[in-house]
Amino acid sequence: MTECAYGHLTVYQLLEVGNYFIRTNDFFNLMMVCKKFRTLTELYKYNPIDDYHIFPNIIEQRFYHRLPIFLREESFRKKPKMKKYTNVYLTSHLEALKLKNKYGIDSINTIYDNVDCEHFGMKIPNHIHRLADRCFQNGMALDITKYVMPKTIWTIGQQCFLGCPHLKEVEFTNPCFFLPPHAFDTMKSLTKIVLKGIEVIEQNTFECCEGLKEVFIPTTVTKIGDFAFSECSSLIHINIPTTVYSIGTQCFYKCKSLEEIIVPFKMRSIPHMCFAYCKSLTNIQFSPLVTSFQDGAFLYCCSLKDIKIPLGLTSIGVSCFMGCSSLRPISFELKKSIKKVGKDSLLFNIKETDIKKEGGKNGRNFIDISLFHLDSDSEYIMKNSIITEPIPINKIYPKIN
Numbered sequence: 437m438t439e440c441a442y443g444h445l446t447v448y449q450l451l452e453v454g455n456y457f458i459r460t461n462d463f464f465n466l467m468m469v470c471k472k473f474r475t476l477t478e479l480y481k482y483n484p485i486d487d488y489h490i491f492p493n494i495i496e497q498r499f500y501h502r503l504p505i506f507l508r509e510e511s512f513r514k515k516p517k518m519k520k521y522t523n524v525y526l527t528s529h530l531e532a533l534k535l536k537n538k539y540g541i542d543s544i545n546t547i548y549d550n551v552d553c554e555h556f557g558m559k560i561p562n563h564i565h566r567l568a569d570r571c572f573q574n575g576m577a578l579d580i581t582k583y584v585m586p587k588t589i590w591t592i593g594q595q596c597f598l599g600c601p602h603l604k605e606v607e608f609t610n611p612c613f614f615l616p617p618h619a620f621d622t623m624k625s626l627t628k629i630v631l632k633g634i635e636v637i638e639q640n641t642f643e644c645c646e647g648l649k650e651v652f653i654p655t656t657v658t659k660i661g662d663f664a665f666s667e668c669s670s671l672i673h674i675n676i677p678t679t680v681y682s683i684g685t686q687c688f689y690k691c692k693s694l695e696e697i698i699v700p701f702k703m704r705s706i707p708h709m710c711f712a713y714c715k716s717l718t719n720i721q722f723s724p725l726v727t728s729f730q731d732g733a734f735l736y737c738c739s740l741k742d743i744k745i746p747l748g749l750t751s752i753g754v755s756c757f758m759g760c761s762s763l764r765p766i767s768f769e770l771k772k773s774i775k776k777v778g779k780d781s782l783l784f785n786i787k788e789t790d791i792k793k794e795g796g797k798n799g800r801n802f803i804d805i806s807l808f809h810l811d812s813d814s815e816y817i818m819k820n821s822i823i824t825e826p827i828p829i830n831k832i833y834p835k836i837n
Contacts, residue, residue, distance in 0.1 A: 450476055455484045463490060482522070488515055496520040502527075503541065505534045512539065528552055529564060550599075560586055567592040573599030585609055594618040601625055604647075608632045615641055617661070627670075631657070637664050639684060646670060655679050660687055669693060672716075676700050683707060692716060699723050706733040708753070715739060722746045729756045731778060738762060745774075754778035 450466070454476065457463060463485075467473045482496040497518045502525050504511070514521060523535055523543040529552040532543035548560050549568035558572070558580070565588060573595075582605040583597070591614040597603055604627045606620075611633035620626060621643040628650040629642070639661035642648060648668045655677045662684035665671060669692045676683075681702035688694060690713045697711065698721045705728045711717060712735035719742075720734075726746040734740060736759035743763065756778060757763060 447476075447479065451479060454480070457485060460485065460487050460490060494518070496522060498522045498524050499541070500524050503535060503539075505531055505538065512541075528568070529561065530555055558583075560589065562586075562588045564588065565590045567596050569593035569595060570598050571596045578602070581605070583607075585613075590614065591616065592619060595621065597623060597626075604628065606630070608634075617641060618643070620645055635659070637661060639663055640666070642668055644668075653677055658682070660684060662686060663689065665691060667691070678702070683710060686710065686712065688714060690714070696720070699726065701725065704728075706730060708732060709735060711737060713737075724748060727751070729753055731755060732758070734760060736760070749774055751776040752778055 450473065454463065454466075457466075463477055467476055477490045478493050480491045480494055482494050482498050483491045484498075486500045488494060488497055494515075495518060497515045497520075499512070499522070503523055521539070521541045523532070523541050524545055526545050526547055527535070527543045528549045529546055532546045535541040535543055546564050547566045547568050548564050548571060550571055550573050553572055560567075567589060571593060578600070579602060580600055581602050583600075583603060585592075585606065585608045587609045589610060590612060594616050595618055597606070597620065600623075603623065603625055606626070606628075607630040609632060613631075613633045615631075615634055615636075615638060617638040618640045619638070619642075620629070621640050622645070624644070624646045626642075626645050627647050629648065630652045631637075632654055633656055634654065635656055635658055637653070637657060637660045640663045641661065642651070643663050643666045645665075646667070646669050648665075649670050649672060651665075651671070651674050653675065656679070657677055658679050659682045660676070660680060664684060664687050665674070666686050666689040668688075669690065671688075671691050672693045672695055674688075674694070674697070676698065678700050679702075680700040681704075683703065683706075685708045687707070687710050688697070689709055689711075691711075692713065692715050694711075694714045695716050696719045697717065699706070701723045702725070703723050704725055706722075706726060708730045709732040710730075711720070712732050714734075714737050716739050717734075717737045718739050720740070722744065724746050725748060727748050728751045729749070731753035732755045733753060734757050735755055737757075738759060738761045740760050741762045752774065
């Protein structure tokens with residue numbers, strides 16, 4: 437392999453670097469660095485940018501912009517006597533076929549969209565690896581109830597199955613798959629999802645999937661994004677793999693049927709409103725590494741009865757356990773490690789109807805303590821947590837020294 441004296445780069449490595457350039461001047465600037473770079477553009481067999489004039493020895497012309505299939509061939513500025521013409525720009529399957537049949541141009545970056553689905557159905561050619569946003573929205577998949585993703589598909593677009601009102605189950609088979617944000621959001625008919633190979637469940641992926649009951653998450657997943665399962669009101673149980681180290685804000689917000697959750701070992705924090713309004717949640721097991729419960733983490737989890745505070749917990753956020761009416765203070769064992777407790781965080785007995793507005797619709801929220809019949813410890817906790825921002829725990833619960 438030929439070596440370049442400058443920077444110990446080989447000529448082949450420089451050719452690879454050139455594939456990331458976007459302007460003609462980028463090549464000119466590189467060629468001026470040293471003498472051995474002067475012939476760089478003569479070594480290319482295809483043009484790495486749209487301007488092919490500075491590459492005298494190419495045998496393949498590539499196009500990096502959208503080719504209008506309704507114009508004359510002269511408008512493409514094709515270089516004569518090329519062995520091959522290739523379109524690199526992202527193109528639908530139908531447009532790629534027209535470019536090939538009409539102009540002899542191959543496409544190497546093809547996506548299957550809703551127009552393709554309307555023309556060719558749901559059988560996707562093996563050379564296509566991507567499905568576009570709302571791919572099946574044109575009514576071609578109205579009656580489908582189960583879909584097994586082909587192994588050749590690597591990723592799908594947002595709301596890809598929006599036009600499938602009866603779809604109940606989706607199974608992924610490709611071990612190297614990427615799910616974008618909003619992939620299945622608002623799909624109320626979906627009841628089961630089998631994931632495989634993905635590393636991240638992005639934000640809003642299954643938001644408002646009201647019929648979703650079963651989710652199989654592989655051990656390859658390390659992160660679950662914000663609102664990922666928010667308002668999945670039929671979700672009863674979900675097994676979060678131990679490989680997960682991060683769960684996003686409001687991830688399980690208003691999962692009203694969720695009964696039990698095991699927090700993965702690598703988790704350090706329960707994020708903002710993560711399990712808020714999970715009204716059927718009765719049991720939650722924490723990792724001993726959890727150090728903080730953020731604001732509203734368990735807001736109005738009214739079925740939560742017992743909770744074992746992690747040994748390393750240092751802070752409880754604002755309104756964290758507010759409205760957990762089944763959670764008795766006597767079962768809530770506070771640890772000496774806790775340094776701060778947020779305002780209203782320990783108002784176990786507060787109901788949603790007890791929160792009133794002062795001064796009209798846009799007024800300040802307030803709670804009438806006289807509504808409650810409390811033991812002395814609960815009354816002390818409530819009175820102090822209402823009027824304070826995060827403060828040392830020994831001022832809220834004096835029994836802990």
